[in-house]
Amino acid sequence: MYKSVLLFASCLVLTLHVQAQSIHGVVKDSEGEAVPGATVMIVGTGLGSAANFEGVYRIDSAPSGRQKLKISAIGFEEQFVELLVKAGQSHQVHIDLEASSTSLEEITIVGKSEATQVREQAYAVSVVEAKALKNSSADVNQILNRVSGINIRQNGGMGSNFNLSLNGLSGNRVRTFINGVPMDYFGSSLSLNNFPANLISTIEIYKGAVPIHLSSDALGGAINIVTDTRAMSYLDASFSYGSFNTQTGALNGQWHDKKTGLTFRVKSFYNHSDNDYPIDINILNTETGNLDEETTEVKRFHDAYSSQMVWAEVGVMNKSYADELMVGVVLSGNYKELQQNPYATGTSAYPVGEAETQSDIKIFNLSYRKKDLFVKDLNVRGYAVYLDANEEYVDTSSNQYDWFGDYRPDVHVTTGELGRKTHFYLNRTNFLANANAEYAISSNHNLSVNYSINRMELQGRDDFQPQNNTQFSNPNIVNKQVTGLGYTHTMLADRLSTTLFAKNYDYLIQSNIASYDGEETEFFETKENRLGYGLASTFFVNDNFQVKASFEKAFRFPESYEMYGDGLNVIPNPSLEPESSNNYNVGIRFNSISQRQNQYMFELNAFVRDSENYIRFEPKLNRSTYVNDKSVLARGIDLALRYAIRDQFSIGFGGTYLDLRNSDKASGLYGDRLPNEPYIYSNLILSYSISNLLGLEDQLTITNINRYVHDFYLKWESLASQDKSVIQSRLTNDLQLTYSLKNGRYNVSFLVSNMFDAKVYDNFNQQNPGRAFNLKLRYFISKN
Template sequence: MKYIFILCLVIFQGLEAYCQNNLEGFIKDEKNNPIPYAIVQLTETNKTVRSDAKGKVVFKDLQEGTYTLYVDFLGYKPITKKVVVSANTNFLIVLQEDIQELDQVVVYGKTAATLLREEAYAVEVIETEGLKNSTVDASQLLGRISGVNIRQDGGLGSSFDLSLNGLSGNRIRTFINGIPMDYFGTSLTLNNFPVNQIEGIEVYKGAVPIHLSSDALGGAVNIVTNHKPINYLDASYSYGSFNTQRASVNAQYHHKKSGFTARIKSFLNHSDNDYKIDVNLLDFESGKLDENTTEVKRFHDAYTSKMAWVEAGFMNKKYADELMFGVLISDNFKEIQQNPYATGTPAFPVGEAFSKEEKLIYNFVYRKRDLFVKGFSINSYLVFVDALANNVDKSPNRYDWYGNYKADAHPTTGEMGRKSDFTMNTENLLGNLNGEYAFANHHSVAINYSLNSLTVKGEDKYQPQNNTQFSNPNTVDKHVWGASYTYSVFDDKWSTIAFAKKYYYNLFAIQSNFQGTESTDFIYKNDALGYGIASTFKLKHFQFKTSYEKAYRFPESYELFGDGINVIPNQELLPEESDNLNFGIKYQTLRANNYQIEMNLFVRNTKNYIRFEPKMNRSFYINDPKVVSKGIDVTTSYIFSKKFTASLAGTYLDLRNNDKDQIVYNDRLPNEPYLFGNMTFVYNQELPKKQMLSVTGISRYVHQFYLLWPSLAASESKSIIPSQLTFNIELTYTFQESKYNLSLLCANVLDNKVYDNLNQQKPGRAFSIKARYFIQN
């Protein structure tokens, strides 16, 4: 019996060895870059697989013998190779580019943006390669995505608000290469960031990955700039209506042998913003407003911003993919035409008040894939921000809408309220360390730590309240730890990410009474645990996504401390807490004529919702106990033979007060659009001698929405912001292989009267022209 058992064991082990031979290999191009999703067929067995994101291919449980591998990938020449399989066999197949095929068909390759879209997170990606000649900025690009609504009070440099699936403002974090953008100040925001500095924009709807480590409540926007190890020069200048000028110069030098890299990003933006608006003029004798409107030109609304960002270091070395040190200098100056939180257009414009800001920023970045061991990657940054902001409202003069003024009309106050010349100094230290380890083909873990330490101090030449409150430093400290685990099965068709985030928050603030004669220290500490899961399943032409996140957001410095003039402090704001649920489905064909449609359902159940309460010069932020947001966004697009693209995006949002103890229970939140969408058409025509002509048309619609709480509105006509319909058209001409580029834009072609945030009138028809020069090697 003993010998029979030994014999059976030997036979079993022999069969196991016989049947469990593996064949593993990689598919790469001639530059040693992996080719993902290539078709690899084992002819003798009829087994067919696709290479993974790293170009890897695995065939399991093969018998020993000789097999034929057939590899095909569109844009490359197919190849056949014989391999002999024994215990474990490895191979490497290098595909050659098929130039003739590239000229005739659409390449079915998966770009980094495509791979990101296929992750479990609900994420949209804007690729800007074909948009860098446009005169638009980052915020206008974002407005083309379903679920995203960009609202701006006026022209260039005016305050704006980004809304994403029912959440807006600071609830949606914005980043530049993973660094929180809001700490860069008003001179570097989405509505003045030039598009030709952007490689792509990632928009996360709902759950936010841990490497974007901040207390985002339900979404994030990450702007990715060019980090390729190449030499290039990219310069552009545009001029448009209202004396709007934008200039940008970006350049990089990279020495391949040493890896030394130096780059500069810079821009200059200016606009007089002297567009025409309709005003109910005041009759000074009767003290009544004219029932009929009169068209006047804005006269004190100019804006100028400048930025230069210089970085130097090393790229593509064994010790670092990127190791860079940088210095960024920026400033902006904004004339104030009217109180930014006024409802509609006031009778008296502002003629002398202004705000300005200066920033000095130091940054360090380190990134490395396969550090020490294969599969381990690290990304990190350290940023120090030194900012000085000055808000001035001290003129005693009273202006009318024709620029005339009455001297010393209010000698004890400024034009918008209490006289003020407030200077605020902010120091901010930001740090992030993210490590990720792919320890098996379908498993990876990540851990992240984020630091945000803020100190605010200031003085006011006129207001004792500001002096008392900011005479000593006010501090805010945030620490966020994050961890995630990713698992994929069924050849990466099903992928799931589970994650958790631990938040620590410390606030020290000085509270002062209105007269500035009394002060008290305010200390608040809190910690919270956030967590979530995101999953996606791909099935031929379909992809399904679902995610849930328990998210937290702690108040920001502007919400806590105000601006010293129009926004008063409220250090007692509570952190927001939200349960976010997303479900999405996408259908896509993979042919030269590509059609896709994507639908996303979302629910946001938020506690202690931080909402802005506009009260002219006494505006402030408050907590609404319960707010629920439910909605759907849909995107569909069609690409015909690379020449014609049409897309349609629409969003319906139901954002309501959910506190049964309030009189406005179940009301829609005021000043929040709930139905909006856009339609885009692009036609590209190739011309002789490698020239290209493109025509882009964009139409945007926003349905009328409530300015005030519907239950409390005294007059329905005054409580509704009217519907908006605009149409833009742009022509772009490129020649000499895109070295020279020229664009012409007409915005609001039909010159419709458009009102938006707080019923502020936006510019009418406007024209602009942009010239761009680009060269690389």
């Protein structure tokens, strides 16, 4: 059904009539970023167009003869361009606007894109603009893995477990958000490894100190995915197909009426992969009971994954009482076959052939934002979200499979394939709300306040395990409240900016711990209150060169499943303590601003993460648990370089060195690197574009992506065996070709991942897919 709707929508929009005699192009600023809303008018005719959120404008039915274009945008110098319009022809005119600096009562207004404004904050923050990636087949994980300071490790193909590390801290210490809403509560059908690039405008990566409007107990940073919410009408449809029967589709559209402000918005996607890629296995010899010394190539046969989401919203935009007021509903689902225990180290001798998980989620959301509410310079925004998720975990088979898909029946009569038999139903409800207000007391003083609440209840039952019935028969409750206060002061003509902030954390968790046989239970309640604080400061030496420094005393409280288990493979540890960290960042940023010359970008960030009661996961199959390490110290540096020749050629490099060690002097592991944590990784990206290749308002872009991860210990360094406890270094090479017609209206992309078919082992020493191919088609149209 989803594919039929997608195909129908694509065919419908392809029938739109295109005027041959037109003027079109892209409006950019001096840094090469799009200028949405820029107005391009033909002087003396009344004909014109406003640039969409990718900077693209188009004027149809342009009169013949010599014409003059007037280009204007708030914060930019007005510009005029003359051209000769010939009958029956289409004319491409790209425009570069220069930022204006206008002094009005000692207030300086400089035209900058939203992405540039975020980059120039005092926080250590990187911004990824997805407009150049919308034609690729990459998900958010793959995009983030190209950012310096970030390393993402996966257990396998699409839908597999993954671990994200940001400047030395990983897992739940790094919080993810969608438009400021915490993403980790949305479930596996809305995660970074299945969220397509089509739905994204920008990705903000905060390394270390986190601004108060992203209100959560983030210990080591935050990632905020910002979706397209501009007041315009558009349709964005795509479908891709690739190796291992991998299929992805996305349909993203919005209708906006300028007069009434009425807006309808839909975002949706579908993902599927059989994940039947070949892997190398040491086959178990059933006669000797030993593993073969030589490996055998087999295909994964029970690892399929599917997910889908539809997010519909209705409301108003650009009204006197609201810049945006939207209500919506999200429906999503997820299905995953299990090939082996998700916490297994290496490849299991006996694969899983029938166990599976699935979920369905309903989310209702309300969002509001308004600048200059009631009084000038009072900006407010907020959201409320209610989530109802049903998850199901099935492991009831008594069969024993081998890696060729054959099985012996009824071998595990009393147990399942992964442990005790289970058919576990878990219901999770969440209520999340956030309110944020910012007020400019004067041109140099700004005050902000934020409040958020997140209440979660877990309740479930198990057809086979009495322990789960007892532990989850009554709701397990987690309640978090965070109140934040921030103050920003600017001076020296806005060249120096400093933000001071404090966050108060209130935490309540109530749970029942059941005995192994499920006949006894013990009630636990934990209440905690912590005060976090920090500062972030930046100084502009000149227009090109910026220095940053930040500090935060941050806290993170254990999640319910970390303390009390998940009823499946993670056993309880109710003695877990909240973890805290002193986070330090110092960095510099240089960016040449002349679009008419070659561009240079240089960012260097040094960081320290001094953590106490560090919560670490210890994988032990169905007896895995979370533990506290008393003291952990992370020190490192990440570097980002980029060089570009106009819009034709660019080369970018990102590299990270991380020294993450046990710093508890009383421990026998003092000085050891933490296990299963890479410490050197980098990427090199080269891109070359050719415009007007066939004279059809087209562009061909060739991109080469290289990724390197140095080898690292799977277990504690002093305990590890060099032969079996090291995950080998990896070097992968991807090649992507993207061809666009009609200024990005029609797009086709071809991707070869892991082009040289390197053997890649990742999280828990799991083998990842080898060489893979993917073809993606995308259609985009917008109307202002």
